[in-house]
Amino acid sequence: MNTLPINTIINGECISEMKKLPDSCIDLIIADPPYNLSKGGEWKWDNSVELQGMGGNWNKVMQNWDNFTFESYMIFTKTWLTEAKRILKSTGSMWIFGTYHNIGVINVICQMLEIEIINEVVWYKRNAFPNLAGRRLTASHETILWCNKGGKKREYYFDYDYSKNGDFSYDGLKTPEKQMRTVWDISNNKEKSELAYGKHPTQKPIRILKRMIKLTSKEGDVMLTPFSGSGSECVAAKMTGRKYIGIEFNDFYCEIATNRLNHIEENEDQLGQLNLSLFESEATE
Numbered sequence: 001m002n003t004l005p006i007n008t009i010i011n012g013e014c015i016s017e018m019k020k021l022p023d024s025c026i027d028l029i030i031a032d033p034p035y036n037l038s039k040g041g042e043w044k045w046d047n048s049v050e051l052q053g054m055g056g057n058w059n060k061v062m063q064n065w066d067n068f069t070f071e072s073y074m075i076f077t078k079t080w081l082t083e084a085k086r087i088l089k090s091t092g093s094m095w096i097f098g099t100y101h102n103i104g105v106i107n108v109i110c111q112m113l114e115i116e117i118i119n120e121v122v123w124y125k126r127n128a129f130p131n132l133a134g135r136r137l138t139a140s141h142e143t144i145l146w147c148n149k150g151g152k153k154r155e156y157y158f159d160y161d162y163s164k165n166g167d168f169s170y171d172g173l174k175t176p177e178k179q180m181r182t183v184w185d186i187s188n189n190k191e192k193s194e195l196a197y198g199k200h201p202t203q204k205p206i207r208i209l210k211r212m213i214k215l216t217s218k219e220g221d222v223m224l225t226p227f228s229g230s231g232s233e234c235v236a237a238k239m240t241g242r243k244y245i246g247i248e249f250n251d252f253y254c255e256i257a258t259n260r261l262n263h264i265e266e267n268e269d270q271l272g273q274l275n276l277s278l279f280e281s282e283a284t285e
């Protein structure tokens with residue numbers, strides 16, 4: 001593929017679609033892979049293709065996208081991370097969401113593939129849903145890995161000034177003009193506009209995605225999300241003046257993502273800040 005499918009939601013399987021992309025072509029990857037919370041399901045294996053240390057190739061035959069055996073989840077994770085590393089630029093970053101169900105697998109495979117983990121971020125959800133059974137602690141955080149391609153040179157982009165001086169008034173743990181820490185206090189609530197055209201069961205709030213994008217990319221950069229769901233990562237990219245490529249297997253969610261993207265403006269985030277500054281300047285006159 002000579003040209004990238006910029007500003008497109010691709011209706012397809014993430015690994016096969018990433019294989020179509022050239023080496024080192026993506027500035028930022030935000031990955032929200034299946035957490036493997038569901039159990040059971042049918043799988044078929046093609047042992048004609050071997051993955052080193054992992055057995056054989058696999059092909060899922062059920063539509064339940066969050067339903068893996070442990071072995072198949074290991075192989076799936078190693079395969080998509082291999083492609084993600086290949087297409088990521090040396091100056092790029094990758095953010096990966098997870099919970100205790102899957103983040104250990106992702107961490108180990110990143111190390112196997114020599115993908116450098118820059119930081120492990122704890123996303124604290126102060127509005128977490130309570131544990132109704134009363135037999136365990138209330139789950140109130142997710143884990144996010146911030147990674148780069150690895151190698152001898154650390155070339156990844158990081159907006160240090162934004163990390164210290166950006167507007168994080170919504171985060172009760174971020175002190176203005178102080179270095180950003182690895183625990184983020186961000187509500188999981190979504191604005192009405194984020195749900196106006198439909199929703200996904202694991203949809204992330206735009207607020208946390210914009211933070212990742214601004215910390216580790218520049219305006220005009222290309223952000224790819226291999227599990228785009230209802231398109232929140234792509235919406236956040238468009239709002240902050242980045243280009244985007246989304247990959248989503250389910251055509252229903254592709255339609256939701258497309259509708260969302262059609263109803264926001266590019267650089268909407270900056271336009272909102274400009275309008276706010278104009279309002280403030282008029283108020284002081």
